[in-house]
Amino acid sequence: MLVKEVMTDYFKNYINGKWVDSVSGETFNSINPSDVTEIIGIFPRSGKHDVDLAVKSALPAFVEWKIMSPVERGNIILKAGRIMEERKHELASVISRENGKTIKSALGDVQSGIDMASFIAGEGRRWYGKTSHSALKKRFAMTKRYPIGVVGIITSWNFPMAIACWKTFPALLCGNTVILKSEENTPETAVYFIKILEEAGLPAGVVNLIHGPGPEAGEALVLHPDISMISFTGSSSTGKTIGRNCAGRLAKVSLELGGKNAVIVMDDADLDLAADSVACGAFSLSGQRCTATSRVIIHDSVYDSFMEKLLERVGKLKAGPGTDDTSDVTPLISRRQLDRVLGYIERAQKAGGKIIAGGGQLSGGVYDKGYYISPTIISDVSTEMEISRDEVFGPVLVVFRAGSYEDAVKIHNASPYGLSASLFTKDVNKSFSFFDDAEAGVCYINAPTFGSEPHLPFGGVKSSGIGYRESGWAAIEAFSEVKTLYVDYSAKIQNVQFVEDKKEI
Numbered sequence: 001m002l003v004k005e006v007m008t009d010y011f012k013n014y015i016n017g018k019w020v021d022s023v024s025g026e027t028f029n030s031i032n033p034s035d036v037t038e039i040i041g042i043f044p045r046s047g048k049h050d051v052d053l054a055v056k057s058a059l060p061a062f063v064e065w066k067i068m069s070p071v072e073r074g075n076i077i078l079k080a081g082r083i084m085e086e087r088k089h090e091l092a093s094v095i096s097r098e099n100g101k102t103i104k105s106a107l108g109d110v111q112s113g114i115d116m117a118s119f120i121a122g123e124g125r126r127w128y129g130k131t132s133h134s135a136l137k138k139r140f141a142m143t144k145r146y147p148i149g150v151v152g153i154i155t156s157w158n159f160p161m162a163i164a165c166w167k168t169f170p171a172l173l174c175g176n177t178v179i180l181k182s183e184e185n186t187p188e189t190a191v192y193f194i195k196i197l198e199e200a201g202l203p204a205g206v207v208n209l210i211h212g213p214g215p216e217a218g219e220a221l222v223l224h225p226d227i228s229m230i231s232f233t234g235s236s237s238t239g240k241t242i243g244r245n246c247a248g249r250l251a252k253v254s255l256e257l258g259g260k261n262a263v264i265v266m267d268d269a270d271l272d273l274a275a276d277s278v279a280c281g282a283f284s285l286s287g288q289r290c291t292a293t294s295r296v297i298i299h300d301s302v303y304d305s306f307m308e309k310l311l312e313r314v315g316k317l318k319a320g321p322g323t324d325d326t327s328d329v330t331p332l333i334s335r336r337q338l339d340r341v342l343g344y345i346e347r348a349q350k351a352g353g354k355i356i357a358g359g360g361q362l363s364g365g366v367y368d369k370g371y372y373i374s375p376t377i378i379s380d381v382s383t384e385m386e387i388s389r390d391e392v393f394g395p396v397l398v399v400f401r402a403g404s405y406e407d408a409v410k411i412h413n414a415s416p417y418g419l420s421a422s423l424f425t426k427d428v429n430k431s432f433s434f435f436d437d438a439e440a441g442v443c444y445i446n447a448p449t450f451g452s453e454p455h456l457p458f459g460g461v462k463s464s465g466i467g468y469r470e471s472g473w474a475a476i477e478a479f480s481e482v483k484t485l486y487v488d489y490s491a492k493i494q495n496v497q498f499v500e501d502k503k504e505i
């Protein structure tokens, strides 16, 4: 394919408050997924030496930043959120151009970041510890939260603004300094984000930005001995490598990984609502969300009527570029991802799966400028098949039948993942039972599997993550350490390890 440089800009890393090239001088290109012939930016390809420089900036900055009050730190974050609000249309067009989602959808991405800013800024006034009685007389205990140190943040491309904000804002609020590694498909959004933080008054060195591929820049960040915590959003396989590396040097790690999220449609469900939710959860953003609906489990007695409604809706979905706000199914992020998804579809068919919608790449017109797969539905699958177990990260949905609620939950929990889950029913008992029964970190009743809100914890169980929930109040737990203080005012030596008649150990 011919490459054209339309409005190509040159971007830099941001270290100690200055925009700099990578130490090696090497670069990489960022491409517009809605027109892959368009190079939209040239970015520094960073590695170990750039991470070293960023750490040299973030470590001294930590000394000053950690002693500011969380309220002051929150005020800077709040200001950043206000600037994002003023610039949200500009920001959304940057996101849409490098990520391929529509402006409408990119605006949602920005809004989620703004919401996190206002939520977490308020948490600066609620950075509570606990007080406790002691088991001994005239003594009490208390806890207080402290920052961890330099935090390495590795974000995903599918929500380049929201995820950067969900991680960076709480990390900063808690007094950490940050080295952010942009995802190589969406580095410009990260540049924009840093400029906003700079304008909001963040001191030099408190946030640093490096660009570059995961195996180079990301790995250097994970292995650096002075980085005290890594927070990562991405695939479970990369997450496992990061987890191993952090464990090797006892660095704190928080991993928000993949999903194989299911919707269960019960016999008493509102089938129109369920079909709308599945169509949108499975195929918007071409299924490129960790919370996308990739399995639907339908009660036998409504299987035919639900499938009729679902296929009708899916038939009407419009695939198209992010530049067209009426596109329902936007392009896949890369050629590599296209081949990966097509490989999954082919292998599912060979294993006995039946394609009942889509199944192939779209071509002609705008489709030749990007990578599109028509919304694909596969039936006749088993819980053991690869297509039912792996996170595809594409517009592919597998369909199961279930004879009962118990049967449906069993199919649901057969997945190695456990991020989000949804149940469509009018039965209040089943609704609350589902929250107990579903092996998933986020559950929905009568709603799609995505749409987590920044003031609530977000994250998964099983292969979907480990460590912490990174949003809501749980983010504070992720990005801070608890210290415990005992205060004794008895004026004598006393200790819970002293036995009654023996005053020493």
Ligand code: UN1
Residues within 6 Å of the ligand: 156, 158, 159, 163, 233, 256, 288, 289, 290, 291, 292, 449, 450, 451, 452, 453
């Ligand atoms: C949500 O839609 O509930 O990649 C949050 C993702 C997540 C964020 C999604 N990191 O889809």
